[in-house]
Amino acid sequence: MYQTFFDLARAPFPASPDPASLVIYGDLGDQLGELAGCLTSGQGIAVLTGPPGSGKTLCTLAMTRDLTSSLVGICLRTGQFNQPRELLKSVLHGLGHPFRQQDDQDLRLAVADAIHGLPSTSNGVLLAVDEAHRLGMPVLEELRGLTNLDANGRPLVRLLLAGQCDLEEKLADPQLDGLYQRVRGQARLQPLTRGESQSYLKSRIRFAGGDPGSVMTEKRSSCWRSYGRIPPLPQPPGRCQSPTWSLVGDSPDHPWRGARCPHRIPSTAVALR
Structure with missing residues (x-):
């Protein structure tokens, strides 16, 4: 009309986020650059937060698109994983591997095998999880476990967590000390x-x-x-x-x-x- x-x-203003339409203003470029450096260098976990509708999904999609020249990009658009096995199945699906009704440990081994089996030209996986503020403690701990995968001292899983500002408080919970200590890049979108x-x-x-x-x-x-x-x-x-x-x-x-x-x-x- x-x-x-x-x-x-x-x-x-299309209903579906299009990373090609991302507009950089203020210090957003510097913030995303810091997160990108954290992810590509394998320094640690990157966290992107902001209020609802602030463009987190668009930024997440743009980084997943732009940082995959040497990384396999997987963007999980929802944080509604009630159990670790649901997360692991989604990762396997993102890697193009079939999954069966296995127990959690079998799924962990399947994910590890799939990531270690990536072509030698790949430096690993860029795993971006949107709506991460919805994730429960067990699933966040499972994500921390995935960041343990490495090859010759090189981390194979580069983790980007994007979510509403509640995510910051959740990550500061003492129960997630192991995960929070690995955060090396953090940005918050502003109005x-x-x-x-x-x-x-x-x-x-x-x-x-x-x-x-x-x-x-x-x-x-x-x-x-x-x-x-x-x-x-x-x-x-x-x-x-x-x-x-x-x-x-x-x-x-x-x-x-x-x-x-x-x-x-x-x-x-x-x-x-």
Whole structure:
């Protein structure tokens, strides 16, 4: 609907995260660079946290894509593993190996054999787990165990944990001291400033094949300023919700109503700082 009105070639905020659309602002590049260095060098575990919808999945997918020239990338998009065996089966599936109804120890051995059996051109596995704040203690401990796999002193499993800010508190639990001591890189995604949000929106319009100048008119900007917030704009880079474009139109088909324009702004609209 708004794609046609604003003459866009594609949706600027697709429902499914596309790592090709990642936009770097502020110190995000430095933060992701630190995590990437931690993972590629095998220094230890990398942790990425942020509030819901902050772009963690997008960043995780981008790193899984970009760091796999010498690593086999596996991205587990859900942290809903109730038992270690469910995690191990997902890892086997990611490696392209079949799995049977085995007990936990058999599955551990199967995972170890699969990883040790990787081609000599590979430095190991980049294992990224999204929504890691949902993981229970036994599964997190299982992940720590996977990082023990090595070949001639070279770690074969590079672990990236991504999740909401609760993950930080969970990792600090004394029961997970063994895991937490291996964390060598940590980054937290922060909300965008107003200026960064506007720049981000312009970049997304260009990504969609549109002209930011024709979309972000002075009338719409005034509407947003008077309302005190922009209809659900992405906070940090990667947000994929769609702004309510049709509510701020200024054509005969979308009459300008001044202060009444955001008459149906969703309650999820975010305040900009």
